[in-house]
Amino acid sequence: MIDLEASPYSRFEYGIKSETTKQKYVKRLELFFDFYRIEGSTVEQKSENFLKVIKYGKNTQKLTDLIMRYMSYHLNRAQKREISRSTVRNYYKPIKLFCEMNNIVLNWKIISKGLPPAPESSNDRIPTLDEIKELIKYPDRRIKPIALTMISSGIRVGAWEWLKWKHIIPLYDEEKRHIGAKIIVYDGEPEQYFSFITPEAYISLKDWMEFREKQGEGITRESWLMRDIWNTGRIISNVKELNLKGASGLISVPKKADSNAIRQIFTRAWKIQNIRELHNQRRHEFKSTHCFRKYFETNALNSMKLLNVKILMGHDTGLEKSYYKPAEKELLQDYLRAIEFLTIQDSEMKLTKEVEELKEKSKENEYIIHGKLGEKDKQIEELIRKQEKTDLLIQSLIDSGQLKPIQKTSNK
Template identity: 25%
Template sequence: MTLASSLKQVSNEVKAIELEECRSYKIFKKAVPNQVTLHNYNYSLKEFLRYTNFTNYDQVCQSDKIQEILENWIMDLSDKQIKGNTIRTKLSPVELLLDMNRIVVYKKILHKLIPKDNGIAGGGMPFTNEDIKQMLESTKKLRTKALVHFIASTGIRPSAIIDPILRRSHLVEMSNDCLAIRIYDNSPEGYWAFLTPEAKKALNRYFTARKINGETLTDESPIFVNEYDKIDKDGNKIKFSHLTYDNLATIMDDLVQHAGIKRSKTGNRYDKAVVYGFRKRFNTILKINNEINSNIAEKLMAHKNGLDGTYFKPTREECFTEFKKAILDLTIDDSQRKTIENESLKKDKTELENALLDKERLREDVEILKLQVKRIRESKEEDNP
């Protein structure tokens, strides 16, 4: 790192600290308990701050022209062909900042200025198995491969890796060579997700590589870590820090581009989102399988699903029973799928053979009982001629 880039990094960190010290921001922050949401909100707030040329959020809240500034900002974004939904996303944290600081603006006017979106929204298409195969073939990094399998098998939201940080203690061995993992642990939104045998194998290979590279794995070790050392404020190395939301987004974005996945762009968004493309694939596989309980499918997607989200509390085993029905379709590698199919056929054959054997034993038991009854009757006839 050059001196200039180091100075720029230090300057940015100082500015970030100064922004967070503003009273208006501290009040705003209390209204956003989720760290991923706060991260996204901060991005939009800083974007708006750059537009205003103010140096901090206190100045934003003290401005007597804030309504006019907001109107001009929305119109400028519209002129740049920014989608209406994107503008609403950018505006939402600014409105919350003002609300929390008791600053009144005419929101109805602001929202009337936002253009209506026409056409098909981006990000609506799922990745296909062929897309995911291309991704896996385009990288040699075991962490990236494990991430792809992990997200494809669980369908998690990207925020799930840090809310809280997913650790090895969240993993539980299951039957069928699968793993369970607790997502959003110790939270009202907590639920069980599962790894297919294929995903479990990829994750174990990644763990083995980390051990070889000198990491001591414990139950508290993050499931996914940064590959490079970080330096703390005292100049000490921080090894094996957990993967962040930004890390995940960068890894997956680079992977999709490097793999040459065919995607169509609508406005500023692609039809296949780098993480949600996996989630949409997962959702589609669950929903088109008529054998899977629809309410548990919603649980596996972390959807609240109305009152069922409050009162319906299936166990881990009950969720896994439904997940098993989707393992074949969730599996990416054709050879792995063939192995699962063969094992399933063997299991079905064994169960059929056992059922036939039980039937034969039952038939034999019936014949023995008939013979015993016959002998009892003959004995009684002899006693009573």
């Protein structure tokens, strides 16, 4: 007989959309169970046993007290500066989701009363162009394609969990010139959307995939965009591998580089390149990877519509979504205007744009000069016509005897 009832843990898991969020929520939920020494060798078993301990919905006050005591523990940690006050709520969220997904009704307003207010938007700055240029000099071939892709598309670091080579689609204009690429984000997930990347970001990704193929990896459309580092000896001898064992992998057996690995790559790169300073004792001036998303938003808004930027970032635009549905072509045309602000190293593109601007300015000056010369020509023609009329009038007066011609006098 088929068991149609879902487990407490599977209900909790169902309520999480992002794989990155899932990893964090599961870890913190298990911390809650371990705090009260709930038995079980897995988080699934602990979930089952926890509901038995609280007698599954029959004693909500007991559960409320348990959660409040647990949150008080983290508030004390914040007071001792073991964690920041802004992270206390992160321990509360998975517990709330677990209860809600298992139909446990609690007065969350009471429980959250003692918690610090939800943090407002961060005032971290974005890295400068020179800082990014210095970063991508770091001797890990993955740094450049990851940074340029995130900067030019605005994707979250968690998106790399899904990205494969097939999700990068090169784009060309009517004259068959390469203008960038479309990127499919969270393919197959409910939150799937698309964005674009600049020509330099696409070329950087393409170079990375071709490098892997030359090294012996069988590249297909299903290949992960980012993978573990393999033992290349002289090529990457100083880069410590980021897998759990701390050893290099094999070129022929690629392992996907997940979002945690990518965060570690950039945390180390910022530090070794001596770029990112501490804003205070606990925080840096900008986030390790989220800064790229903020860089995209800030610079794209230099030339794009606000709602189009939100759409390309995968933001929920709220009510606007029902009324504002731009076509992909319209989004691309708006994005193309922002490429110069999202380009980091492509000096050729910037130089071409400067040349085009100079040519356009030259055309304008030429047009003005031609216009002024045309006006002078008209004025000269008008003067000639007037002179001809005057000459005709004088000649007619002479012919009628009303005017005597002027006699030239000679000096003797």
